Each structure stands twice: as C-alpha cells, then as structure tokens.
Amino acid sequence: MKKAHVFTLVVLSLVMLLTISAVAGGGVAEAQADKSFILEGTVVHNELEGGFFAIKGQDGKTYVPINLPEEFEIDGLSIRIKANPKNDVGGIHMVGEYIEILKIEKY
Numbered sequence: 001m002k003k004a005h006v007f008t009l010v011v012l013s014l015v016m017l018l019t020i021s022a023v024a025g026g027g028v029a030e031a032q033a034d035k036s037f038i039l040e041g042t043v044v045h046n047e048l049e050g051g052f053f054a055i056k057g058q059d060g061k062t063y064v065p066i067n068l069p070e071e072f073e074i075d076g077l078s079i080r081i082k083a084n085p086k087n088d089v090g091g092i093h094m095v096g097e098y099i100e101i102l103k104i105e106k107y
Contacts, residue, residue: 036084039063040107045075049092055079055099062096072104080107 041057053073055063066086072079083099091098 038082040080043077052093063099064093064096065099065101067101078107080105
C-alpha cells in the first residue's frame with residue numbers, strides 16, 4: 001500500500017508540474033505578442049554578406065526585417081511599420097534588431 005501511495009503522489013506532482021509549465025508558457029507567448037511597436041524609417045540596402053534590406057528608423061536604430069515584402073525592397077523608400085521584435089532569430093546580418101513586420105505602408 002505504501003508503494004501505491006508514493007506512485008500516486010509522484011503522478012499527481014508530475015501532472016501539476018506539466019499544468020504549471022503549460023500555463024506559464026502561454027503567458028510568455030502573450031507577453032511577447034504585446035511588444036509590437038510603430039516605426040517610421042527608411043529602407044536601406046546593405047551590401048554586406050551578399051546584400052540585404054534593413055530599415056533605418058527615425059529613432060536612429062537599424063532593424064532587420066525577416067519578412068519585408070518585395071514591393072518595399074527599394075533603397076531610400078520611406079515607410080511606416082508595425083512590428084514585433086524577433087529576439088529568437090539570429091543571422092549573419094549583425095547590423096540591428098531582427099523584427100517581424102505586421103503592417104507596412106509607404107510614408
């Protein structure tokens with residue numbers, strides 16, 4: 001009887017830990033989704049590592065979009081975007097913060 005009691009206690013503990021992990025993980029995803037920001041800036045073409053497009057913000061920072069639409073890949077184009085930071089993305093373009101564009105328009 002004692003072994004069955006210990007087994008039940010272990011199973012209940014694991015279920016609680018898994019439930020807490022699932023709830024906490026959802027909370028983190030929601031917090032990251034709320035970090036969107038509006039940015040006005042200029043599309044710039046950078047020749048580094050074969051060439052890529054970045055955004056030079058009016059805040060003085062450079063951003064590397066992971067999903068800049070092709071029709072906005074124009075060096076010198078003024079744009080306004082809504083974006084999320086992408087801290088979980090890395091790459092060879094070490095010129096600024098990686099972002100995911102949620103909305104974009106010419107400015």
